[in-house]
Amino acid sequence: MTTTITDFIFPKIHTFPPLYTKQPNSTILSNQLDSWCQIILSYCEYYRITSLTINGIPKYTQLETIDLEKIPPIFENKTINRTTNDDFKSSIIHHLIYKLNKAEYINPKKPELGIYIYWRSLVEWGQLLYDYVDNSGQLGTVLTIYELTKSDENGLPDSLKNLDETLLIKIVKDFLIKQGKAQILMTEDNEIGGVKIV
Amino acid sequence: MNYSWQQDRDAYSQLGRSINERHTDQLSTQLSVFQSALVNFASEHGDEIKQNLEFRSKFTQICNSVGIDPLDLILYTNSSSTTSNKSRGDNFYIALAVRITEVCQKTRDLNGGLIALKELISILKDSDSLQINISQSDIERSLIHLNTLGKGYTILNINDKKWLKFTSATGSGISNDQKKVYELCSFMGGFVTYRLLRDNYDWDKIRCKTVVEEMIMNGLVWVDTQGDNGEYQFWEPSWISN
Amino acid sequence: MGQQTSAPPKITAQDKAIFQLKQQRDKLKQYQKKISIIIDKQSNLAKVAIQHKQLDRAKFYLRAKKQQESIISKTYNQLDNLEGLIGTIEFKLIEKDVLYGLQQGNDVLKKLNNELSIDKIDKVLDDLQDERVKVDEISDALGMGSGLTNQEELEVDEEFERLELEVNGDKIIPETKVDEPKVELPQVPDNKIMPEAPTNELEAPEEEQEEQVTSKPNEPIAI
Numbered sequence: 001m002t003t004t005i006t007d008f009i010f011p012k013i014h015t016f017p018p019l020y021t022k023q024p025n026s027t028i029l030s031n032q033l034d035s036w037c038q039i040i041l042s043y044c045e046y047y048r049i050t051s052l053t054i055n056g057i058p059k060y061t062q063l064e065t066i067d068l069e070k071i072p073p074i075f076e077n078k079t080i081n082r083t084t085n086d087d088f089k090s091s092i093i094h095h096l097i098y099k100l101n102k103a104e105y106i107n108p109k110k111p112e113l114g115i116y117i118y119w120r121s122l123v124e125w126g127q128l129l130y131d132y133v134d135n136s137g138q139l140g141t142v143l144t145i146y147e148l149t150k151s152d153e154n155g156l157p158d159s160l161k162n163l164d165e166t167l168l169i170k171i172v173k174d175f176l177i178k179q180g181k182a183q184i185l186m187t188e189d190n191e192i193g194g195v196k197i198v
Numbered sequence: 199m200n201y202s203w204q205q206d207r208d209a210y211s212q213l214g215r216s217i218n219e220r221h222t223d224q225l226s227t228q229l230s231v232f233q234s235a236l237v238n239f240a241s242e243h244g245d246e247i248k249q250n251l252e253f254r255s256k257f258t259q260i261c262n263s264v265g266i267d268p269l270d271l272i273l274y275t276n277s278s279s280t281t282s283n284k285s286r287g288d289n290f291y292i293a294l295a296v297r298i299t300e301v302c303q304k305t306r307d308l309n310g311g312l313i314a315l316k317e318l319i320s321i322l323k324d325s326d327s328l329q330i331n332i333s334q335s336d337i338e339r340s341l342i343h344l345n346t347l348g349k350g351y352t353i354l355n356i357n358d359k360k361w362l363k364f365t366s367a368t369g370s371g372i373s374n375d376q377k378k379v380y381e382l383c384s385f386m387g388g389f390v391t392y393r394l395l396r397d398n399y400d401w402d403k404i405r406c407k408t409v410v411e412e413m414i415m416n417g418l419v420w421v422d423t424q425g426d427n428g429e430y431q432f433w434e435p436s437w438i439s440n
Numbered sequence: 441m442g443q444q445t446s447a448p449p450k451i452t453a454q455d456k457a458i459f460q461l462k463q464q465r466d467k468l469k470q471y472q473k474k475i476s477i478i479i480d481k482q483s484n485l486a487k488v489a490i491q492h493k494q495l496d497r498a499k500f501y502l503r504a505k506k507q508q509e510s511i512i513s514k515t516y517n518q519l520d521n522l523e524g525l526i527g528t529i530e531f532k533l534i535e536k537d538v539l540y541g542l543q544q545g546n547d548v549l550k551k552l553n554n555e556l557s558i559d560k561i562d563k564v565l566d567d568l569q570d571e572r573v574k575v576d577e578i579s580d581a582l583g584m585g586s587g588l589t590n591q592e593e594l595e596v597d598e599e600f601e602r603l604e605l606e607v608n609g610d611k612i613i614p615e616t617k618v619d620e621p622k623v624e625l626p627q628v629p630d631n632k633i634m635p636e637a638p639t640n641e642l643e644a645p646e647e648e649q650e651e652q653v654t655s656k657p658n659e660p661i662a663i
Contacts, residue, residue, distance in 0.1 A: 017389070018420035018433045027307045028417045082424050134208070140449075141530065142459045146466035183448045185459045194459045198204065198449040 005063070007072055008046045014039060020075075020082040022091060033095040040092070041102055043074055045119035050164050051106060053114045056089055060164045106166070116167060126175030129168075132157055133197045142185060144194045145169065172197075233266055240271045248289070269293050273330050288343070294332065295340040297322055298351070302364040309435045310417030312372065312380070315353070315360040317439050334360065357384045375401075375409040376418065380434060388437040389422065391429050454533055458526060465522045468515050475515070479508050 013019055013035050023029045044052070048062040056075045058068045075084040084092070093115060096103040106113045120128075129148070133139055136155055147154060149163050169184075169192050176182035176197060187193035240247065240257070247254050261268045272293040301321050305313055315334055322332050341351050341362075354361045354377060361380075363372045382390045382398055395406045410432050413419045418434070425431040482505040489498035588596070 013438050016420075016433065016438050017424065017431060018422035021421050021423045023414075023420055025414055025417050028310075028420065031307055032420075082422075142451075142455045142462065144459070144462045144466050146469070147462065150466075151469070177448055180448055183451055185451060185456065187463065193463060196449055196451060196455055 005047075005066065008043050010043075010072075010077075011035075011039060014077060015080055017080050017082050020077070020084045020088075022088040033092055033099070036092045037096045037100055037102065040074060040096060040117065041119045044117040047071060049117060050167050051114050051116050054090065054093060054112060055086065056084075056093070059114050060167075062162045062164075064162055116170070122171055122175050125167075125171045126179075128157075128159055129171060130176065130181065130197060132160060138197075140196065140198050142194050142196050145192065148195070229264060232264055236261065236264065236266060237271065269296055273297070291336070291340045291343050294322075294336060295344045298337065298340055298344070298362075299364075302351075302362070306364065307417065310413070310419075311364040312354075312418055312436075313362050313364070314436050315362055317436060318362055337362070356380045359384065372418075373409070375405070376413055379409060379413060379419070379432070383419075383432075383434040389425075389431040389433040390419075391425065391431055393429065454529065458529055461522055461526050461529070465519060465526070468519050468522065472512055472515050472519075475508050475512050479505050479512070482508070 019032065019035065023032050040052075040056070044050070044058075047058065047066060049058045049060065049068075050062065051059040053059055057073070058071070061068060075089055076082070093103065096117075097105070097115065102118045103115045104118070105111045105115055133143070145165050145168060148156070148160070149165055149168055172182050172184060172195050176195075177184070182195055182197045184192050185194035185196065247257050258268045261271060272289055298318065301318060302311065302313065305321070315337060318337065319332055319334070323330070338353065341353065344351050350364060352363045352372075354363055354372065356377060378399060379390055379395070382394060386394060390410075392403070392406045392410070395401050395410075396403075401409075410419065413432070414421060419432040420435055422431040422433055482501045486498045486501035486505065489495070489501060
C-alpha cells in the first residue's frame with residue numbers, strides 16, 4: 001500500500017536554519033523549544049502518530065495506509081541541509097514532557113522505549129472511548145482490546161480505529177479505571193486482554 | 199438496579215451538558231451583539247465620552263466587563279469618525295502608541311526588540327478585532343508622542359526598509375556596528391558569518407566577535423552551527439515572518 | 441448504593457466466560473486475516489508462475505490456495521458458532537436481569553396486595569362504623585346530639601336558601617369588589633351631558649333597533 005495522504009506541510013520556521021541549533025540566549029531558547037513542540041504536535045496529529053522514539057522517529061500511527069519510513073522526518077530538513085543533534089532533541093522532548101505536559105515516557109523506568117505524544121490528551125481519549133462504548137450500547141459488556149482497536153465490524157469510529165494497544169490500555173488504566181468507570185480482564189498469559197466499561 | 203440508577207444519572211448529566219451548551223451559545227451571541235452595540239455607541243457619542251469624566255469611567259467599566267479593550271474603541275472611533283487620514287486626532291496616535299509598545303514588548307523575546315515596520319503593521323492589524331487602517335506614517339506620528347516620554351523607540355533605515363528599534367530598560371540602543379550586521383543580513387538573504395563581516399567591512403576578528411555575541415545575547419540574531427563548511431551563521435529572526 | 445461511583449465495576453463469572461469466548465473469536469479473526477494474506481500471495485505467485493510458463497508450479501500454488509480457502513470457510517463456521525454462543529449468553533444475561541426485575545416487581549406487588557387484603561379492609565371499615573356509633577352514643581348520652589332534629593335541619597336549609605337568594609339576587613359575586621363598581625358607575629353617566637340631543641333623534645335609533653331585532657332571527661334560518 002502506498003501513502004494516501006499528502007505530506008505534512010511544515011510551518012515556515014522549519015526552514016529557518018538556526019532552528020536546528022540550540023540557541024545560547026535563554027529567552028530565545030524557550031521560544032525555540034515552544035516552536036519545536038508545536039511542530040511535533042501538529043506533525044503527529046496530522047499523521048495520527050501516537051508515539052515517537054526518543055530520537056523523534058515515528059513509532060506508531062493509527063493510519064494503516066502510510067509508511068512511517070516514507071514520511072518526511074521531523075528533526076531533519078533536507079532542502080536546507082540541517083538536522084537537530086541528539087542533545088538538542090532530548091532538550092526538546094524534555095520540554096514537551098515536563099513544560100507542556102504533551103508527552104510522556106512509555107515506560108518511565110525505560111525512557112529509551114520512547115514517548116507517547118498527546119496531541120489528544122488521555123482525558124480526551126478516555127472520553128472518546130467512553131462515548132463510543134456508550135453510544136453503541138456496549139456499556140457493561142466485556143470488550144476485548146482486539147475488538148476495541150482492530151475490529152471493523154462494530155462501528156468503531158475512525159478516531160479510535162487501530163489505536164496503539166498499549167496506549168489504549170493506558171487510557172483505560174489512567175483515566176477510566178480511576179474514574180471508577182472500567183475494570184480490566186487478564187488473559188491466561190497475564191496480559192490485559194479485555195475491559196468492561198460501565 | 200445500580201445499572202438503571204447509573205443510567206438515570208448519565209441521562210441527567212447529558213441533559214445538563216446540553217443545557218449548558220445552549221446557554222453558552224446564547225450568551226456568546228448576546229455578548230457579540232452587545233459588543234457591536236457598544237462600538238456603535240462609542241462612535242456616536244465619542245465626544246461625550248471624551249468630555250464627561252464620570253461617563254467615561256462608566257463606559258470603560260462596561261467595556262472591560264464585556265471584553266472590549268477601550269483602547270480599540272478609541273482607535274476605532276477616532277479613525278472612522280473623521281474621514282481623511284490627516285485629521286486623525288491626537289487620541290488616535292496616543293492609543294496607537296500604546297498598541298505599538300504592547301507589540302514590541304510581546305515580540306521582544308523573539309526578535310530582541312528590532313522589528314520591521316511592515317511586520318509591526320501586520321501584527322497591529324491582526325490583533326485588532328476592529329478593522330483599522332494603519333500606515334507607516336501613522337506609526338511615525340505615534341512615535342513622536344512616544345518619544346516625548348523618553349527616546350526608547352527609533353526608526354532605522356536598513357537597506358531601504360524601515361525598522362523599529364525598541365530599547366528595553368536594560369539594553370542600550372542599537373549600535374552602528376549592529377546596524378551594519380543587519381544590513382549585511384538583508385543582502386545575504388538573512389544571515390552573516392564572521393568571514394562575510396570581515397570581507398565586507400574589514401572588521402578584525404575581535405570586533406566581529408563582540409558585535410555578534412552582543413547581538414546573540416540581546417536576541418537580535420540566532421546562531422546556526424550547521425552552515426556550509428562548518429561555518430557559523432548568524433540569522434536575523436524576522437526572516438521567519440517574511 | 442449512591443456512593444459506588446468511585447468503586448470499579450465487578451467482573452462476574454459470566455463476564456469472564458464471555459471474555460474467553462471473545463478472545464477465541466479474536467484469535468480466529470486474526471487467523472483469518474493471516475490466511476487471507478497467504479491466499480493473496482499464493483494467487484500472485486500462481487500468476488507469476490503462469491507468466492513464466494511454470495505450469496506445475498502454478499498448479500501447486502493454486503492447490504495450496506484452495507486448501508487455505510477451505511480452511512477459511514471452516515473458520516467462518518467456527519466463528520459463527522462462537523458469535524452465536526456469545527450472543528446467546530449475552531441475551532440470556534439480559535433475560536436473567538429481566539426475570540430478576542419481574543420477580544422484584546412481583547414481590548412488591550404481593551406485599552402491597554397483602555396489605556390491602558379484603559379482611560383487613562372489612563375490619564377497618566367495621567372499626568370505623570363502631571367508632572361512629574360510639575360518637576353518636578356519647579353525644580346522645582350528653583344530651584346535645586351531634587346532629588339537630590329534623591325540624592331544625594329543615595330550618596337551616598330554609599335560611600341557607602334565603603341567604604343565597606339575597607346574595608345572588610344582586611348578582612354580585614366577589615364580595616371584596618362590591619364597593620368599587622358602585623362608586624364608579626354613577627359617575628360615568630353624570631359626565632356625559634347629552635340630554636338635549638336625543639329628543640329629536642330618539643325615534644330613529646329605536647326603529648333601527650327594532651329592525652335589527654326582527655332581522656336577527658332571520659339570520660340563523662338563512663344560514
